[in-house]
Every structure is written in structure tokens, then in C-alpha cells.
Amino acid sequence: xxxxxxxxxxxxxxxxxxxxxxxxxxxxxxxxxxxxxxxxxxxxxxxxxxxxxxxxxxxxxxxxxxxxxxxxxxxxxxxxxxxxxxxxxxxxxxxxxxxxxxxxxxxxxxxxxxxxxxxxxxxxxxxxxxxxxxxxxxxxxxxxxxxxxxxxxxxxxxxxxxxxxxxxxxxxxxxxxxxxxxxxxxxxxxxxxxxxxxxxxxxxxxxxxxxxxxxxxxxxxxxxxxxxxxxxxxxxxxxxxxxxxxxxxxxxxxxxxxxxxxxxxxxxxxxxxxxxxxxxxxxxxxxxxxxxxxxxxx
Ligand SMILES: [Zn+2]
Numbered sequence: 001x002x003x004x005x006x007x008x009x010x011x012x013x014x015x016x017x018x019x020x021x022x023x024x025x026x027x028x029x030x031x032x033x034x035x036x037x038x039x040x041x042x043x044x045x046x047x048x049x050x051x052x053x054x055x056x057x058x059x060x061x062x063x064x065x066x067x068x069x070x071x072x073x074x075x076x077x078x079x080x081x082x083x084x085x086x087x088x089x090x091x092x093x094x095x096x097x098x099x100x101x102x103x104x105x106x107x108x109x110x111x112x113x114x115x116x117x118x119x120x121x122x123x124x125x126x127x128x129x130x131x132x133x134x135x136x137x138x139x140x141x142x143x144x145x146x147x148x149x150x151x152x153x154x155x156x157x158x159x160x161x162x163x164x165x166x167x168x169x170x171x172x173x174x175x176x177x178x179x180x181x182x183x184x185x186x187x188x189x190x191x192x193x194x195x196x197x198x199x200x201x202x203x204x205x206x207x208x209x210x211x212x213x214x215x216x217x218x219x220x221x222x223x224x225x226x227x228x229x230x231x232x233x234x235x236x237x238x239x240x241x242x243x244x245x246x247x248x249x250x251x252x253x254x255x256x257x258x259x260x261x262x263x264x265x266x267x268x269x270x271x272x273x274x275x276x277x278x279x280x281x282x283x284x285x286x287x288x289x290x291x292x293x294x295x296x297x298x
Contacts, residue, residue: 028040028042033224034178037180039230040075048062051175058088060090061182062099062100063098086110091116091171092119092199097140105140113145113147113171116167117142119169120140120141147160157174166201166209168201172184181216182224183225197292203243206247249266259287267279
């Protein structure tokens with residue numbers, strides 16, 4: 001987990017002497033991936049990748065709204081950092097899109113898959129816990145969208161991960177020179193993932209997404225998930241196998257006419273729970289996602 005220089009937020013911001021008193025200092029953990037590429041972690045927030053270039057900073061994801069200022073201060077303190085010019089949203093979740101409003105109002109490019117933009121223009125409610133996500137104001141919505149793939153002048157490539165591993169707008173961002181692949185929540189580096197089936201994610205998509213990531217990476221690629229440590233190709237292969245096993249078991253239960261409660265009781269993840277954590281929520285959502293995808297009248 002990084003462990004390199006922790007940056008004290010706020011210090012190098014111009015005009016700080018005139019700024020109002022800052023709240024208690026949060027410390028960002030900064031892991032240097034190459035000369036110009038950094039993994040920035042704030043406590044409780046999803047991973048952010050920051051590239052410093054002569055034309056300004058490129059971000060992959062932007063933390064939640066409450067941490068946006070802390071994130072942008074941490075990024076401003078990176079060696080060689082200029083203003084943030086571009087941000088990618090790997091999907092629509094608030095843990096990724098919390099800096100959109102600040103950056104969008106400043107006229108910066110917000111790049112996302114078109115489906116991500118669409119989810120951010122509507123209110124979403126998760127049926128299992130009633131959690132409501134309000135649409136973002138217009139300036140915070142992605143202003144540069146794509147359907148399949150794209151590239152920046154710098155050589156950075158990006159593209160849709162159409163398997164719906166997490167949502168139907170999942171995307172990767174690949175830095176070829178540094179051989180770093182950011183994949184958002186398509187890969188969970190820490191515990192069981194959220195299966196957000198109301199916006200398209202499903203357990204079969206988790207398997208498909210992990211297989212697709214293997215086609216985008218090589219043995220040396222460092223793969224950055226939205227949560228947890230940097231991973232390698234071997235980690236992705238092991239995860240693909242695990243989720244394939246779980247997918248097969250849940251599909252069999254579905255074919256036998258079982259329901260989500262029976263799926264949880266069948267303990268389809270039992271040999272993985274010691275490593276991955278309490279599975280009930282994940283199993284229930286995964287099973288519901290099969291209904292959403294495989295039931296003819298869903
Ligand atoms: Zn997410």
C-alpha cells in the first residue's frame with residue numbers, strides 16, 4: 001500500500017496565507033507509479049490516478065464531493081503538477097464523480113462513456129436499501145463522451161468495458177508508456193464488489209470484465225482498481241476463476257428455481273470468504289443481477 005511520501009494537504013496552494021483556516025489536515029497517501037504518474041489515496045476514498053504533463057494534470061476519477069477539495073489540493077502538490085485539465089469518470093458512482101462540479105464549472109474536459117453521462121443526468125435509487133443518487137447539475141456532467149474507444153494526443157488510450165461488470169458505462173484508461181491500466185470498479189482490489197444491477201452491472205459481467213482486462217494487459221502491466229492495491233495479471237486471472245465459479249453456482253441455483261435467500265443459504269462463496277469477507281450482500285445482489293439479465297420477463 002504505497003507507503004511513500006504522505007503529502008500534507010493544502011500546503012503548496014498559492015495564496016494559502018490569505019485562505020480561511022483549513023479543517024483538520026487529511027493526509028493523502030501518494031504512490032509513485034512512474035516519473036509522471038501517481039496513485040493518490042485519501043482516507044475512505046476510491047483510488048485516483050493522476051498524470052502530470054506539460055499541459056496540466058490528467059485525473060482518472062475524482063473522489064467523492066466531500067473530498068474533492070482535499071483531492072485537488074493533494075494533486076496540486078504533486079511534483080510537476082499544473083492545473084487539472086482533464087478528468088475521466090470510470091463510471092457514474094459518486095465515489096468517482098465528486099470533482100466533476102468543480103472541474104466542469106472551470107471548463108475542464110470530463111470524459112466518460114455515454115452511458116455514464118446518461119446515468120448522471122437522471123436520479124437513481126437502489127431498490128435494496130433505498131439509497132438515492134441525485135442527478136448532477138449540468139456543468140458537472142461529462143462533456144466529452146464516447147461509445148467504444150478513444151485516445152488523447154499524449155498517447156493515453158481509453159475505452160468502454162462493455163461486459164457490464166459494475167455498470168453499463170464502465171471504462172478503462174491505459175497509459176502505454178508507463179504500462180499502467182486503470183479499470184475503476186470493473187476489478188475489486190479489496191473485498192466483494194457492489195453489483196449495481198439497476199445501472200447494468202451483473203455477476204456474468206464481472207467474469208466477462210475480468211476476461212477483457214486480461215486482453216488489455218500484459219505480464220508487466222500494473223492494474224489499478226478503484227479500491228485496494230495495484231494488481232498484476234496473475235491477480236486478475238485468479239479473480240476471473242473465482243467469479244466464474246460463483247457465477248456457475250448461482251446460475252445452477254437460478255435454474256433450480258431458487259431465490260436470493262436460498263442462494264445466500266447455499267454458501268456459493270464459502271471457500272473464498274476467509275479472504276474476501278462476509279458475502280451475504282454480494283451473493284444476494286449477484287443473484288438478483290441474474291434475474292435482471294437472464295429472466296425473460298425481467
Ligand atoms: Zn462503483
